[in-house]
Amino acid sequence: xxxxxxxxxxxxxxxxxxxxxxxxxxxxxxxxxxxxxxxxxxxxxxxxxxxxxxxxxxxxxxxxxxxxxxxxxxxxxxxxxxxxxxxxxxxxxxxxxxxxxxxxxxxxxxxxxxxxxxxxxxxxxxxxxxxxxxxxxxxxxxxxxxxxxxxxxxxxxxxxxxxxxxxxxxxxxxxxxxxxxxxxxxxxxxxxxxxxxxxxxxxxxxxxxxxxxxxxxxxxxxxxxxxxxxxxxxxxxxxxxxxxxxxxxxxxxxxxxxxxxxxxxxxxxxxxxxxxxxxxxxxxxxxxxxxxxxxxxxxxxxxxxxxxxxxxxxxxxxxxxxxxxxxxxxxxxxxxxxxxxxxxxxxxxxxxxxxxxxxxxxxxxxxxxxxxxxxxxxxxxxxxxxxxxxxxxxxxx
Amino acid sequence: xxxxxxxxxxxxxxxxxxxxxxxxxxxxxxxxxxxxxxxxxxxxxxxxxxxxx
Ligand SMILES: [Fe+2]
Ligand SMILES: [Fe+2]
Ligand SMILES: [Zn+2]
Numbered sequence: 484x485x486x487x488x489x490x491x492x493x494x495x496x497x498x499x500x501x502x503x504x505x506x507x508x509x510x511x512x513x514x515x516x517x518x519x520x521x522x523x524x525x526x527x528x529x530x531x532x533x534x535x536x537x538x539x540x541x542x543x544x545x546x547x548x549x550x551x552x553x554x555x556x557x558x559x560x561x562x563x564x565x566x567x568x569x570x571x572x573x574x575x576x577x578x579x580x581x582x583x584x585x586x587x588x589x590x591x592x593x594x595x596x597x598x599x600x601x602x603x604x605x606x607x608x609x610x611x612x613x614x615x616x617x618x619x620x621x622x623x624x625x626x627x628x629x630x631x632x633x634x635x636x637x638x639x640x641x642x643x644x645x646x647x648x649x650x651x652x653x654x655x656x657x658x659x660x661x662x663x664x665x666x667x668x669x670x671x672x673x674x675x676x677x678x679x680x681x682x683x684x685x686x687x688x689x690x691x692x693x694x695x696x697x698x699x700x701x702x703x704x705x706x707x708x709x710x711x712x713x714x715x716x717x718x719x720x721x722x723x724x725x726x727x728x729x730x731x732x733x734x735x736x737x738x739x740x741x742x743x744x745x746x747x748x749x750x751x752x753x754x755x756x757x758x759x760x761x762x763x764x765x766x767x768x769x770x771x772x773x774x775x776x777x778x779x780x781x782x783x784x785x786x787x788x789x790x791x792x793x794x795x796x797x798x799x800x801x802x803x804x805x806x807x808x809x810x811x812x813x814x815x816x817x818x819x820x821x822x823x824x825x826x827x828x829x830x831x832x833x834x835x836x837x838x839x840x841x842x843x844x845x846x847x848x849x850x851x852x853x854x855x856x857x858x859x860x861x862x863x864x865x866x867x868x869x870x871x872x873x874x875x876x877x878x879x880x
Numbered sequence: 881x882x883x884x885x886x887x888x889x890x891x892x893x894x895x896x897x898x899x900x901x902x903x904x905x906x907x908x909x910x911x912x913x914x915x916x917x918x919x920x921x922x923x924x925x926x927x928x929x930x931x932x933x
Contacts, residue, residue: 626923
């Protein structure tokens with residue numbers, strides 16, 4: 484468990500969680516990392532800690548550089564438990580002279596842990612603390628990902644420690660962007676943004692505009708999850724810019740669940756109609772696709788078409804799960820429609836259309852409901868629905 | 881007086897309570913908060929708020 488040098492006298496001393504598969508409803512199929520950074524200067528400083536159960540791994544890595552008791556300052560950029568679950572053990576081991584948190588961080592830290600005799604110092608945007616040969620400036624980044632979030636910027640090293648921002652869930656032995664597969668890396672980043680930050684897009688646009696005005700000279704971005712951007716930090720900045728400005732690709736997403744294959748047949752016919760228009764489409768059956776993977780596709784899709792049969796006057800439960808999750812993430816500026824088969828009452832299409840409207844999706848068609856098994860004519864109607872969606876996607880370009 | 885909800889974090893401004901952090905006493909209508917007032921939870925500006933329905 485060796486530390487990894489990020490810059491001279493700056494080390495990654497975090498922990499690798501190879502086993503985690505669920506992050507509050509987001510499937511982390513390849514685990515994650517909880518990153519901590521150690522700066523050795525006149526004031527030895529630790530930035531962020533790790534999840535409960537990983538304190539030993541963190542302290543072991545610190546030991547590879549310096550005795551943990553020699554750490555003077557502890558900076559906590561975010562209080563969510565994936566970064567603070569080990570804090571009682573860490574504070575006990577390092578006995579910091581000062582603990583730096585944002586104003587909102589102070590509130591959330593107090594609401595998590597017995598902090599009464601901790602040497603906490605609240606900081607706000609623009610505050611600077613000298614560590615000796617270098618300094619650290621704090622930038623509050625509320626809602627990126629919680630009200631308490633902040634960045635720690637070390638100008639002398641052109642290093643931005645960005646907490647949850649620009650991270651991704653991917654457990655690897657490699658620590659840097661140039662050491663891993665580039666397209667897999669961006670896919671993990673898109674999934675992370677879609678599942679954690681998509682709902683804050685309008686707020687993030689303002690936040691990034693304000694950060695842009697600060698003109699920070701950055702050559703390395705060190706997030707608290709995943710690999711460190713040392714070769715191409717501009718790549719992840721550009722991706723966030725695109726995502727929060729909601730620049731969608733010419734792509735449609737058909738999400739459905741099915742009971743006796745009838746809605747599945749309809750879904751395939753809808754997808755065929757979209758394809759006929761030369762529009763890229765992804766067909767996602769909720770029986771085999773996790774909600775968080777569907778939301779990743781939703782991030783860059785222009786159209787969302789939903790299908791469910793009617794069950795007990797409602798929709799299938801997996802569709803209910805997906806809608807609850809997707810609504811909370813506030814996808815915006817999409818177009819869509821709904822379809823589904825039914826036995827005798829057939830409420831599902833109306834429920835799905837209502838859910839789309841609640842998400843402010845522009846409805847391009849009243850939707851198609853078909854009793855029991857779709858015949859040739861019903862499938863043609865579904866294909867035509869797909870054509871209409873495909874045309875609307877192209878028209879919105 | 882109407883309550884207003886923050887579109888970013890969901891915080892509700894209740895004029896009956898005011899906002900002690902920005903010295904807005906109980907009884908301050910949302911409309912009477914200063915233009916540079918921000919959400920005490922997430923820092924969103926006034927224009928991010930919508931009346932509660
Ligand atoms: Fe977080
Ligand atoms: Fe996190
Ligand atoms: Zn707010």
